[in-house]
Amino acid sequence: MPSARAATTPQTARYQEKREAILDAAARLFSEQGVRGATLAGIAGSVGLVTNSVTYYYRKKEDLATACFQRAIEVFDGLARDALVAPDVPERVLDFVRRYARRLEAMEERREPTIVNFNDIRALPAHQAEQVFAAYTDMFRRVRALLKGPRTAHLNREDLNARAHILLSVVHTMRAWIGNYEPDEYHRVAERVGDLLLHGLPAAGARWQAEDRERDWRLSPALEGPSEAFLRAATVLVNEQGYRGASVDRISARLNVTKGSFYHHHDNKQDLISACFERSFAVVRQALRLAEDSAGSGWSRACAAGRALVRFQVSADGPLLRATATSALPDAAHREWVRLTTHRLTERMASVVVDGMMDGSVRPLDPAIAAQGAIGAINAAAEMHRWVASATPDNVADLYVRPVFEGLLCPAAPA
Secondary structure, three states, X not given: OOOHHHXXXXXXXXXXXXHHHHHHHHHHHHHHHOOOOOOHHHHHHHOOOOHHHHHHHOOOHHHHHHHHHHHHHHHHHHXXXXXXXXXXXXXXXXXXXXXXXXXXXXXXXXOOOOOOOOOOHHHOOHHHHHHHHHHHXXXXXXXXXXXXXXXXXXXXXXXXXXXXXXXXXXXXXXXXXXXXXXXXXXXXXXXXXXXXXXXXXXXXXXXXXXXXXXXXXXXXXOOOOHHHHHHHHHHHHHHHHHHHHOOHHHHHHHHOOOHHHHHHHOOOHHHHHHHHHHHHXXXXXXXXXXXXHOOOOHHHHHHHHHHHHHHHHHOOOOOOOOHHHXXXXXXXXXXXXXXXXXXXXXXXXXXXHHHHHHHOOEOOOOHHHHXXXXXXXXXXXXXXXXXXXXXXXXXXXXXXXXXXXXXXXXXXXXX
């Protein structure tokens, strides 16, 4: 008779193979449609299974989503653990970015399973969201440890938290745009991203200013009054819960008004979320237009736009709608409009960087990647309160924007 091990090994192998296929398909659909948008039936169908086959492994969709998030966190934690072996901060940061680029290349070529984006963690039920956030926080601490060394001994805990958030955010957003390159170019992209993270944009002699003329800019959304209050509340909820999680009931409750009041100002939720995107795009567009029209070098104008936008993020008027909210939009045409507008605004930031390269205030670099990194970090400032609770419009320029534009090794924020 065959041994028990021989009898169970094929079944175990099949079990693991099918489980991995389910996790891979789920990660793709959760990233594309959001946790609330994807269905178990859709996940099952994408790998040729019926829904009952998925529920054999994961009883509920939320259980499957939690497993996907946990697996993605484990991947990032492993990248950070491996990068910690390097002797000092620059080598660790570069190694971390290189390893992630290799992972993205392997995912693109289907040599490694897909990992889910972290957009929709808050769409999980509370107890599962707490579990995932706890694991994410442990991973964040591991990434923060990459930044500890002799060259960063001057940084306090808040500085390190802010810079770890920049590092993770820029690396996360690579996935959204690295597909513009051939997979065999990903290693070159990683070198440029790592160099920008460490050393920023300035040419020799370009000086950082904590504030400039942007203090006089008024980044105001187009609408005021009750509609503006609805837009702010909806923006916060979509950032937290995704498109489907930001229900009319929750938006109304956030403002302590009735659903009737909501429908007095807006025909439906999709129109409201479209207006939220318009509002955020208008603010970014306004900051870039003011930067373009300002005097001074390309370096100073790029920094001014960054400072103005991040100050807006942490002000009472903020935040901006996260770009990650796009994945949960139900309408493909709407998603394409958001993607195209985001691309155009990023190109506009790249144009300011090119101005700096032409006038000598920005060092020679890849302006497209520089703009992607800057816009990604600016967008991620909507989440900064989670890691730097003391961030305010008065201190955020030195605390957060300076390391975005000058690099993670720049001087610390003033006390």
